[in-house]
Amino acid sequence: MxxxxxxxxxxxxxxxxxxxxxxxxxxxxxxxxxxxxxxxxxxxxxxxxxxxxxxxxxxxxxxxxxxxxxxxxxxxxMRSAGTENALGLNTTTMNAVDAGAGAVRYDVANIPVGPKIEVSDGMVWHKAYIAPQKAVVVARKISTQSIIPNSATNINNWNVVRDMSNSFDASSGIFTAPRDGTYTFLLTFNFNGAVINDGSRVESQFYNTTTNTVLASVYKTFGQSMTGTADDANSTRSTQAGGSSTVTLTLLAGTKVATRLWHNLVSSGSVELRVTTNPADPTNPDDGFNNLTIIEH
Structure with missing residues (x-):
């Protein structure tokens, strides 16, 4: 009733x-x-x-x-079909012992100063930590690009395979550090065949585009090409220059880093990077030579 x-x-x-x-x-x-x-x-x-x-x-x-x-x-x-499922918390002046293990509070004043959630273990208030999505970039080069001698050139127009934090601009080839931290850059490169100078070199540069400074550089030297001199029996031979470079950098949030290449492989003109003519075919003999991986630690 x-x-x-x-x-x-x-x-x-x-x-x-x-x-x-x-x-x-x-x-x-x-x-x-x-x-x-x-x-x-x-x-x-x-x-x-x-x-x-x-x-x-x-x-x-x-x-x-x-x-x-x-x-x-x-x-x-509180897991309803509605969209207002937030839980409102406020601060407390109770110590962790009095609040008891499992108590949760919102805190701003205690060190580090700023908004945070804290959990009591019965003795101490601990900051609740949520790991951010770390930056992971995997990109490959599938468009032709010439690297001009005696002038470092940004490698741009990348094909992005993965960018976990949307930190990489594929068009410009510029990576922006999402937060203060340590980042490892791994670059592999390969040029088309050319008659290269004896004792020539390629320099990989990791370049801060804001301050216009080279943060790190790696050198590769080459001297195996036959250039047509008497020492080479007046014969020439085309040689492909390539290699890999790995650097680990400590960056501040917002730092912009571009990957560049410089070389003096030939006396004049330029040498193009070796890229595939068919990006959809992983078995293409020119596929997979120029790659960039960036990992946040």
């Missing part, structure tokens, strides 16, 4: 004495205590997920509290 109590026409409650269920703002409570905040539940039947989103219910068997949830799975369950 149910009884309705009206007060000024704006409030009503229902009680089911047989099941000891109390409803506020509705006639068909679904738990030991059921509050319909928007008073939009139907008179009969189970409310919809949208109707439940503004309800508070205490499960009649477990005593668990559901906020927008009819069947709470933990003592306080």
């Amino acid at each position: 149910r009884f309705l109590i009206f007060s000024c026409g704006v409030f009503y409650s229902s009680v089911n004495p047989l099941f000891s269920q109390v409803g506020i703002g509705l006639k068909n409570p679904q738990g030991a205590l059921h509050v319909d905040g928007a008073k939009d539940n139907a008179a009969t039947g189970t409310p919809t997920a949208a109707q439940a989103a503004n309800d508070v219910i205490i499960n009649k068997t477990t005593g668990f509290v559901g906020v927008g949830v009819f069947n709470p799975q933990v003592k306080m369950d």
Whole structure:
């Protein structure tokens, strides 16, 4: 049997004495205590997920509290179909011992100063730590690009295979450090065949585009080409220059780094990077020579 109590026409409650269920703002409570905040539940039947989103219910068997949830799975369950599922916390001056193990607080004042969530282990407040998504960039070069002698040239127009933190501009070839930290750059390169000068070299540069400074450089030397001199029996031979460079840099957040190449392989003109003519074919003999990997530690 149910009884309705009206007060000024704006409030009503229902009680089911047989099941000891109390409803506020509705006639068909679904738990030991059921509050319909928007008073939009139907008179009969189970409310919809949208109707439940503004309800508070205490499960009649477990005593668990559901906020927008009819069947709470933990003592306080807020995982409703609605979008307002945030949990509001504030600070406390209680020490961790008095608060007890498992207590959670929002704190701004304690070191390090700034907003943070802290958890008590019964003795000390500990900062709750959420690991950020580390930067991982994997890119390959599949478009032709010439590297001009005696002038370091940015390697640009990369094909991005993976960029976990959206930190790499494929068009310009510039990586922006998402946070203060340590980053490792691995570059592999290979030029098309050319008659290269004896004792020539290629320099890989990792270049800060904001301060216009070289952060690190790696040299590769070459001297095996036959250039047509008497020492080479007046014969020439085309040679491919290539190699790999690995550097680890400590960068501040926002630092912009471009990968560059410089060479003096030939006396004049330029030498193009060796790239595939068919990027869709991994078995192409020219595929996979020029690659860049960046890893945040």
